[in-house]
Amino acid sequence: MKITCEFCPGDRYTYDFGxxxxxxxxxxxxxxxDASYFGTxxxxxxLMIFNYCEGDTTLKEAASPEEFAAExxxxxxxxxxx
Numbered sequence: 001m002k003i004t005c006e007f008c009p010g011d012r013y014t015y016d017f018g019x020x021x022x023x024x025x026x027x028x029x030x031x032x033x034d035a036s037y038f039g040t041x042x043x044x045x046x047l048m049i050f051n052y053c054e055g056d057t058t059l060k061e062a063a064s065p066e067e068f069a070a071e072x073x074x075x076x077x078x079x080x081x082x
Contacts, residue, residue, distance in 0.1 A: 001060050001063065001067055002061040003061075004058070004061075005058050006057045008055060008057050009055045010055065012035075012038060012039035012052045013036065015041065015052055019050070020043075024043075026042065028040070029042050037052075038052065039052050042068075042072060046061075048068075049062075049068070049071055049072065049075070
C-alpha cells in the first residue's frame with residue numbers, strides 16, 4: 001500500500017466539501033472520533049483511504065480491492081477496540 005503523509009492546517013470540512021466529497025466519489029468512514037479536527041473517507045473506485053487529524057493528512061492507495069477491504073476492516077477493528 002502506498003502511503004502519502006502531509007500537513008495541511010485547517011479543518012476536516014475542507015475535505016468534506018472538496019477533495020473527499022461524495023461528488024468526487026468519496027464516502028465518510030464513520031467513527032466515534034469524528035469531529036472538526038478528525039475525519040476518514042474512502043473512495044472504493046480509486047481504492048483510496050484518506051484521513052485528516054488535526055492538520056496531519058494520510059492518503060493510503062491500495063494495490064487491489066482486497067488490500068483496500070482489508071485496510072477498511074483494520075480501521076473498523078481499531079475503532080471498535082478503542
